[in-house]
Amino acid sequence: LWGLWLLVIWMTAANQVPVNSLMIQGEQHYLSRDEVRQSVLALPEVGNFFTLEVDRVQRQLQSLPWVYQASVRKQWPDILRVYIVEQPVAARWNQDAMVNTHGEIFRVRHDDLDLVSLSGPDDESNRVLAEYRSVQKLLQPRGYRIERVHLTPRRSWELTLSDGVTLLLGREDLEARLQRFIDVYPGIAGRERVAYLDLRYDTGLAVGWKQDEETDNDKKRGT
Numbered sequence: 001l002w003g004l005w006l007l008v009i010w011m012t013a014a015n016q017v018p019v020n021s022l023m024i025q026g027e028q029h030y031l032s033r034d035e036v037r038q039s040v041l042a043l044p045e046v047g048n049f050f051t052l053e054v055d056r057v058q059r060q061l062q063s064l065p066w067v068y069q070a071s072v073r074k075q076w077p078d079i080l081r082v083y084i085v086e087q088p089v090a091a092r093w094n095q096d097a098m099v100n101t102h103g104e105i106f107r108v109r110h111d112d113l114d115l116v117s118l119s120g121p122d123d124e125s126n127r128v129l130a131e132y133r134s135v136q137k138l139l140q141p142r143g144y145r146i147e148r149v150h151l152t153p154r155r156s157w158e159l160t161l162s163d164g165v166t167l168l169l170g171r172e173d174l175e176a177r178l179q180r181f182i183d184v185y186p187g188i189a190g191r192e193r194v195a196y197l198d199l200r201y202d203t204g205l206a207v208g209w210k211q212d213e214e215t216d217n218d219k220k221r222g223t
Contacts, residue, residue: 018047019080026084030110031066036084039064049078057082065108068100090129092117103129120151127151131174135159138178156200165191170200180205 022040024033039060045052054072061070061082069085087108088101092115097107099118103126120128132149139146145162152158157169169177177199184205188194198206 017049017078019049019052020078021080023075023079023081024084025081026086028084028086030089030108031064031084031086035064035066036061036082040080040082046080049074049080052080065106089113089115091115091132093125094119094122099125099129101129102126116146117148118150119148121153124151131157135174135178138175139182142182165194166196168196168198168200 019040022037024036028036040046040057043052043056043060045056052074054074057072057080058070061067061072061084066087067084068087071083073081075081087098087106089098090101091099092113093099093105095117096109097105098110098115099105105122105125116132118125118128118132128149128151131151132146135149136146139161146159147162147164148158148160150158150160154171156171157174159167159169161167167178167181181197181199185191185197188207190209193210194207195210196208198208
């Protein structure tokens with residue numbers, strides 16, 4: 001009985017033990033450990049190790065923009081272990097957000113990342129990412145680097161290459177139109193002055209020229 005009484009006293013005291021150690025695991029490239037720590041410490045329940053619910057901590061951590069997944073477990077006597085999986089970022093989205101490799105949007109800014117810029121209606125983010133991957137496979141082996149992919153409100157596709165040239169592709173037959181660009185573009189004289197190529201034709205294309213001191217207005221040439 002005396003031993004049982006001591007056990008009850010000990011357990012009552014132990015129930016007031018706060019979380020004294022936070023173990024953070026997983027690779028973090030954009031999320032700082034201090035952000036994780038501050039997020040956990042913001043929970044009032046962290047003052048009691050035994051009443052702290054791991055699901056509550058998990059939801060708190062997954063509310064951080066750079067956290068894709070979080071798993072949490074308690075370890076006797078006062079240790080909280082968390083494993084963080086960061087967002088697998090794939091591209092910028094609409095200037096003020098990012099899209100991950102699953103096509104999901106998350107709101108965060110990180111201006112020093114060298115990523116392609118994708119834009120369009122938010123409910124089409126997965127489609128835009130898939131289209132970017134598709135056209136990249138066609139253009140990258142030819143030495144073209146995609147700077148931006150845009151899906152207009154009318155669901156028309158526009159690509160901007162790293163040299164500043166914009167490709168107007170329309171809604172259909174994107175692969176055929178890109179192949180036309182690949183075939184024709186190297187033969188265009190004065191390519192450094194090309195502003196855009198309009199490929200929204202059954203055959204041929206139109207060239208829009210950059211304005212300069214010698215040109216007052218954009219000129220178009222059918223090819």
